[in-house]
Amino acid sequence: MEHFDDALARKLEAFERLGDLEMEKLRELQSKRVQIAGGNEIGYQAASARGAYILRRGWACSYKRLRDGSRQIIDIHIPGDFLGVRSLLLRSSNYSFITLTDVEVAKVTVEALREMFQTAPKLAVAFLWAASRDEALVVEHLVSVGRRGALERTAHFLLELGARLHLIGCGTGDSYECPISQAVLSDTLGMTTIHLNRVLRQLREIGLVVFREGMVKFPDIQRAAEFTGFELGYLDHSRRS
C-alpha cells in the first residue's frame, strides 16, 4: 500500500490505473532522496549537473526574479510535482526553484527517465500527461493574471490549489493547510503584499475564502467556484485519456 504515502502515484492514478510493474518503477525512480530545509534553492549547484526532481514532501515554487528585484512566481509546487523537466532540454532555464517549507525531493536523472520510458510505457504516457497538465496550469495562471480582477484571481488560485491538493489526498475538499506567506502568494498573483492583504480581508468578509493561520477554508465552496468561474477541466481529474 505504498500508494498512500506517494503523492506522485496518487496523481498519476487519476489519469491511468497503475499496475505492480509501474508502482515498482515509480519507487525505483524516487530512490535517491534528499531532504532540504525551507527557504533554499533547489538544484542550483552546478549548471552541468542539471536534472529533474520529484517533490515528495513539502512545498516549493518556481520563480523568476527581475532586474528591479521583484519576482514572479510561476507555480507553487506540492507533493507529487516535477521540478525542472523543462530545463532538461532547454539549456538556459531562465528561472529557479526555492523551497517554501522543509521538503523531501527525489533526484531524477535523464538516464533513469529514459530507462523508465522504455520499460514502462504506460508510466511514460502518464508522465507526459502530467507534464501537459503542468503546462496547462501555467497557461491558466497567465489567463488569471492577465484578465481577472484581484478578488477573482485570488479566490480562483486558492480554489485551484485546493483541487490539486485534494487529488493527492490532502485537505478536506473545502479546506486545506496552506503554509505560505502572503508575500509568496502576492508574488504568485502579480500584486503587492499590501494589496493582497486587503483582497484577502474582503474575501473573508464576503464569506468566499478564509485565509488565516496557515489554513484556507471555503465557507461555501460552490459559491466561490461560481464567483470565480472556476472549472476544473484543465486539471483533468477523470480517468481515461
Add this chain to the structure above:
Amino acid sequence: MEHFDDALARKLEAFERLGDLEMEKLRELQSKRVQIAGGNEIGYQAASARGAYILRRGWACSYKRLRDGSRQIIDIHIPGDFLGVRSLLLRSSNYSFITLTDVEVAKVTVEALREMFQTAPKLAVAFLWAASRDEALVVEHLVSVGRRGALERTAHFLLELGARLHLIGCGTGDSYECPISQAVLSDTLGMTTIHLNRVLRQLREIGLVVFREGMVKFPDIQRAAEFTGFELGYLDHSRRS
C-alpha cells in the same frame, strides 16, 4: 534547398543540424496541407479528431475566452510553430486557436508523430526542444504580465517577437512586418486597446518602438533591449543542447 521556404526546418536547425533524412521526414510530416482564411478557428471540428498542426505560412494565436467576454491571448504563432501539442494528451484543452491572417497549416496526426519519433530520433529531440521553448515563452509571458509595467511589457513582447521572426528568416533584425491589430496585441498583453494605444504612442515618442501600418521598427534596438531588460536566453538560439 527546401530549407528556405520551410520555417520549421530553419527553427529546428537553430538547435541541431539536420541531415537529408531529417529534412525528408520533415517534408513528409508536413504533406497534408490546408489553407485557412484569416479570422477562423483552427481544428475545432470534432473534439474527437483532435490533432496538432504545424503553421507553415501566416499568423495565428492561441487564446482563452472568459465568461465576461474578455479574452487572454496565450501566444502569437508565426510560421514554424506547432499548434495544439498540449491538447494531444490533455483531453480538455481549455483554449482555442484562431488565424490572424490567411494561413497554411499542415495537419499532424499522432501516428505520424510516433513514426517520426522512431525513425528520426534526432528530429524527435529537436521537436521536444521546440516544445520546451514554446513553454518557456509562455512562462516569460506570465512574468511579463505579472510583473512588468505596460511600457516595458509592450516593448519586451515586440522585441521577443522580432527575435522569433528573425530566427525563421523574417524581418531585418531591427524591424519586421507585424500584421496584427492593436486589439489583438492588447489581448495578448493583458490591457485595454485604448491603453495600449497610448502606450504605443509613448513608445514612439520616446523613440523605443514604432508600431505603425503593419510594421514594427526599433530605431535603437540596443536601447530598447536595455530598457526592457530583454535577454534572449530563453529563446536559446545557439546550437548545442
Add this chain to the structure above:
DNA sequence: CGAAGCGTTGAGTATAATCAATTCTGGTGG
C-alpha cells in the same frame, strides 16, 4: 453613400501601487 473595423483622443473613475506606521507573533539571549 452608409456601415464596419480600426485607430485615436478626452474626461472621469476605479484599481492597485507606494510610502509610512503599527500590531502581533515566535524566537533569542540576558
Add this chain to the structure above:
DNA sequence: CCACCAGAATTGATTATACTCAACGCTTCG
C-alpha cells in the same frame, strides 16, 4: 521571566496606473 528582535500581517493616506465611457477621424468595402 522579560527585553528585544525579525518576520509577517495589518491599516491609513496618497499617488500612479490602467479602465470605462464617449466621441470622432480614417479607411475599406458593399
